[in-house]
Amino acid sequence: MSLLMTFVVAIKALRRNTMRTALTALGMIIGVAAVIVMMALGSGARTTIEAQIRTIGSNVIMVNAGAGGFGPVRGGQGATTTLTVEDAETIRREIPGIRYISPGVVTRTQVVAGTGNWNTVVQGTSEALPAIRSWPMQFGSFFTEDDVRRSARVAVIGSVVRDQLFGSGTDPIGQVIRIHNQPFRVIGVLSTKGQAMFGQDQDDTVYVPYTTAMKRLLGRDYLRDITISTENGVKTTEMTQAIAALLRERHAIPPGSEDDFMIRTQEEIASILTSTTTTMTYLLASIAAVSLLVGGIGIMNIMLVSVTERTREIGLRLSVGARDVDVLLQFLMEAVVLSLAGGAIGVGVGFGASYGLSRLMSWSSLVTVDAVLLSFGCAAAVGIFFGFYPARKAAALDPIEALRYE
Amino acid sequence: MAASSAGDPLVLVDGLTKTYTLGEVAVRALRGISLTVTTGEFVALTGPSGSGKSTFMHLLGCLDRPTSGTYRLGGRDVARLSKRELARIRNQEIGFVFQGFNLLPRTTALENVELPLLYRGGLSGARRRAMARDALEAVGLADRLDHHPSQLSGGQQQRVAIARALVTGPTLLLADEPTGNLDSRTSIEVMDIFQRLNVERGLTIVLVTHERDIAEYAARVVSFLDGRVRSDRPVGRRRTAAVELENLTVRHDEALHDVETDLEVRRA
Numbered sequence: 001m002s003l004l005m006t007f008v009v010a011i012k013a014l015r016r017n018t019m020r021t022a023l024t025a026l027g028m029i030i031g032v033a034a035v036i037v038m039m040a041l042g043s044g045a046r047t048t049i050e051a052q053i054r055t056i057g058s059n060v061i062m063v064n065a066g067a068g069g070f071g072p073v074r075g076g077q078g079a080t081t082t083l084t085v086e087d088a089e090t091i092r093r094e095i096p097g098i099r100y101i102s103p104g105v106v107t108r109t110q111v112v113a114g115t116g117n118w119n120t121v122v123q124g125t126s127e128a129l130p131a132i133r134s135w136p137m138q139f140g141s142f143f144t145e146d147d148v149r150r151s152a153r154v155a156v157i158g159s160v161v162r163d164q165l166f167g168s169g170t171d172p173i174g175q176v177i178r179i180h181n182q183p184f185r186v187i188g189v190l191s192t193k194g195q196a197m198f199g200q201d202q203d204d205t206v207y208v209p210y211t212t213a214m215k216r217l218l219g220r221d222y223l224r225d226i227t228i229s230t231e232n233g234v235k236t237t238e239m240t241q242a243i244a245a246l247l248r249e250r251h252a253i254p255p256g257s258e259d260d261f262m263i264r265t266q267e268e269i270a271s272i273l274t275s276t277t278t279t280m281t282y283l284l285a286s287i288a289a290v291s292l293l294v295g296g297i298g299i300m301n302i303m304l305v306s307v308t309e310r311t312r313e314i315g316l317r318l319s320v321g322a323r324d325v326d327v328l329l330q331f332l333m334e335a336v337v338l339s340l341a342g343g344a345i346g347v348g349v350g351f352g353a354s355y356g357l358s359r360l361m362s363w364s365s366l367v368t369v370d371a372v373l374l375s376f377g378c379a380a381a382v383g384i385f386f387g388f389y390p391a392r393k394a395a396a397l398d399p400i401e402a403l404r405y406e
Numbered sequence: 407m408a409a410s411s412a413g414d415p416l417v418l419v420d421g422l423t424k425t426y427t428l429g430e431v432a433v434r435a436l437r438g439i440s441l442t443v444t445t446g447e448f449v450a451l452t453g454p455s456g457s458g459k460s461t462f463m464h465l466l467g468c469l470d471r472p473t474s475g476t477y478r479l480g481g482r483d484v485a486r487l488s489k490r491e492l493a494r495i496r497n498q499e500i501g502f503v504f505q506g507f508n509l510l511p512r513t514t515a516l517e518n519v520e521l522p523l524l525y526r527g528g529l530s531g532a533r534r535r536a537m538a539r540d541a542l543e544a545v546g547l548a549d550r551l552d553h554h555p556s557q558l559s560g561g562q563q564q565r566v567a568i569a570r571a572l573v574t575g576p577t578l579l580l581a582d583e584p585t586g587n588l589d590s591r592t593s594i595e596v597m598d599i600f601q602r603l604n605v606e607r608g609l610t611i612v613l614v615t616h617e618r619d620i621a622e623y624a625a626r627v628v629s630f631l632d633g634r635v636r637s638d639r640p641v642g643r644r645r646t647a648a649v650e651l652e653n654l655t656v657r658h659d660e661a662l663h664d665v666e667t668d669l670e671v672r673r674a
């Protein structure tokens with residue numbers, strides 16, 4: 001029998017038992033949709049993170065005080081007191097290829113303006129920050145090198161801080177905010193970045209000169225980090241090694257001992273984060289694939305029932321000249337049609353569910369061609385795999401015994 | 407198949423046995439059957455229930471393999487043929503009418519008859535339907551093409567099964583009690599179809615029946631007993647279904663005529 005005929009016969013057989021067919025296909029629909037949704041959420045998360053990484057700025061090298069990975073791994077960031085402003089200046093002086101450099105400190109505190117107050121992050125930085133992050137102003141201007149030198153009490157605020165203290169969208173230039181009971185004049189509002197970075201919302205931050213922050217707010221003479229932006233065409237790995245050597249020498253770290261700082265390039269951060277999300281995505285998708293497996297078992301179950309029910313039909317077909325391959329293909333075709341129809345509907349449902357989730361929960365999701373092909377391919381594979389055993393059972397029947405079957 | 411004309415042996419069976427083993431017990435359904443059927447013959451197979459008639463027919467139809475003995479069909483030793491070859495023979499050379507009708511339920515008469523054609527390559531859908539329609543017309547069911555088996559009478563279902571056996575144009579028709587479930591008039595109609603096919607198309611027919619009068623429509627009666635051939639002889643006074651049908655119709659018309667005159671007489 002031709003494949004086309006086999007297909008037509010399969011469709012007829014499936015339509016004979018609409019409810020059963022629909023319920024069996026439902027297993028595949030749910031499986032495929034789950035895989036699509038999980039992969040869509042994973043891809044969405046990855047794009048979001050990639051966008052966030054871009055806000056670090058390109059060609060950026062970050063030097064953090066203290067050893068270890070992200071977060072408080074060993075003694076916590078900032079517990080190390082060895083990274084200084086002099087380190088930053090020496091790096092600027094001695095390492096070629098640096099475009100901008102910005103020492104940084106950070107604290108979380110209450111900020112007061114008139115009647116309102118807001119608990120936020122105060123970050124001490126240099127005048128180079130907007131250039132490093134390619135970050136335009138909404139109102140006013142960023143503080144200058146001169147402000148840094150004088151430890152001026154000026155502040156540039158993120159849009160979230162502005163919204164909280166002065167009202168949404170207002171221009172607060174010239175107003176005074178109080179940090180640790182000291183007055184700071186607001187001279188600028190940064191445009192909205194809308195991206196959280198490592199749990200810290202860059203728009204929910206007050207930026208002041210690092211000198212001011214160290215002297216007037218924190219009362220310390222060491223830094224939390226140094227952010228460096230390189231000239232175009234500079235090899236960041238080589239520069240990272242040069243900075244590390246310089247800092248080890250300045251901090252008098254004997255060979256064999258660990259660094260008391262950590263240097264990361266933007267590329268490194270990006271690759272760590274994307275590989276983490278990729279792992280997560282595949283983890284979620286494989287959990288979803290379990291339901292695909294369950295759907296496949298459902299197909300196998302129904303096909304076995306169907307073979308038993310139609311034993312006489314099989315006997316009849318064999319007796320009028322069907323070869324065993326004809327019978328095998330007929331039942332295999334039914335299983336594959338079931339799984340592929342379920343798969344196709346599942347792709348549609350998956351699309352809808354991803355869209356719905358990103359609308360309702362404002363999770364970002366992205367249905368990729370890969371995800372569609374993968375889940376559709378899985379559906380076909382499941383159909384063939386789970387359809388094969390029942391089909392082989394049907395094809396192995398003896399015509400007379402099958403016809404005799406009650 | 408090897409060119410066979412009337413008089414050539416089509417079926418050549420020698421020492422055929424079939425033993426079913428059910429656990430410890432061995433049922434010897436056939437105990438050595440030797441038989442020759444020549445092309446164009448019309449043979450009736452009779453015998454008491456359990457004498458092995460159906461078992462023998464299944465072997466003739468290449469639906470089952472014998473325990474021992476040889477079966478040559480059109481000159482070929484069936485035991486030597488591959489499964490694929492056997493499927494082709496079942497499809498193209500043999501038409502089988504089962505003791506039960508064995509029609510596909512919830513499937514139209516036309517599609518039921520079309521079924522064997524699906525397993526023969528190179529036929530378009532239109533061609534297949536035309537062939538199925540012709541076969542149904544030949545058994546007088548042209549007006550029941552779209553009926554499901556459940557919407558047909560027993561005799562009509564039997565005729566669909568016959569049409570299905572004939573649609574591929576076989577050289578050998580095997581019918582296992584084709585009139586078992588039919589009343590006498592419908593039985594004669596079916597025998598009429600067989601006799602016409604036998605005469606007009608030269609179709610070789612082997613038919614199982616345990617009704618003596620049905621066997622008399624054939625030209626030769628082979629009688630089984632306990633898996634052996636008990637007797638094998640030509641039919642002395644062969645019956646002709648067409649003639650009997652005509653007589654039946656005439657008698658029926660006369661009866662109707664009588665009733666009508668009766669009514670007229672009373673009214674008058």
Ligand SMILES: Nc1ncnc2c1ncn2[C@@H]1O[C@H](COP(=O)(O)OP(=O)(O)OP(=O)(O)O)[C@@H](O)[C@H]1O
Nearest residue numbers: 426428433434435454455456457458459460461462
């Ligand atoms: N599949 C089987 N397994 C075991 N025994 C069988 C099988 N098929 C038939 N038999 C036995 O073989 C013998 C012959 O059976 P068969 O069906 O050929 O008889 P039959 O002459 O067709 O009878 P009937 O006129 O009742 O149809 C019987 O004793 C039967 O029980």
Ligand SMILES: [Mg+2]
Nearest residue numbers: 459460461505
């Ligand atoms: Mg029988």
